[in-house]
Amino acid sequence: MPPLLDLPALLAIARRSSAVSQPCNCISKPLAGWEGWPVTLREAQLEQVGTLAALPREEATLDEYHPDGTSYWSIEAPIAPAFYPYNLCGVWACRECGRAYLRYNDDGAYHSESRIRALDPELISAAQ
Ligand SMILES: [Zn+2]
Numbered sequence: 787m788p789p790l791l792d793l794p795a796l797l798a799i800a801r802r803s804s805a806v807s808q809p810c811n812c813i814s815k816p817l818a819g820w821e822g823w824p825v826t827l828r829e830a831q832l833e834q835v836g837t838l839a840a841l842p843r844e845e846a847t848l849d850e851y852h853p854d855g856t857s858y859w860s861i862e863a864p865i866a867p868a869f870y871p872y873n874l875c876g877v878w879a880c881r882e883c884g885r886a887y888l889r890y891n892d893d894g895a896y897h898s899e900s901r902i903r904a905l906d907p908e909l910i911s912a913a914q
Contacts, residue, residue, distance in 0.1 A: 791836040800907035803886035810883035817904040818861035832878040838867040846873040851913050866911040
């Protein structure tokens with residue numbers, strides 16, 4: 787099982803990620819906000835380095851955290867691990883460049899979609 791990441795651990799991964807400058811195909815599609823899985827990205831290119839899912843899915847809140855009027859899709863939306871959908875996310879790193887991403891599966895009534903968002907240290911929030 788990937789380790790449960792607390793806020794300092796998440797921040798450390800995010801800061802390392804934001805310091806990466808080498809070109810990589812994992813940034814060919816902008817992932818500042820939530821996106822579907824990029825067709826250019828192979829699943830095996832990312833490896834899971836941790837999880838933010840402190841609770842089982844059925845116990846995790848569906849409340850979102852948007853104190854500044856952002857929405858789920860906003861590229862400025864806070865990354866608040868205590869809130870949906872971050873409370874379901876795994877933290878993944880690109881094997882080629884080391885950039886870090888959040889991933890979870892958005893399970894609808896009829897289909898499940900894999901979503902991905904870049905891990906930006908400036909957006910991480912300790913809100914509870
Ligand atoms: Zn990469």
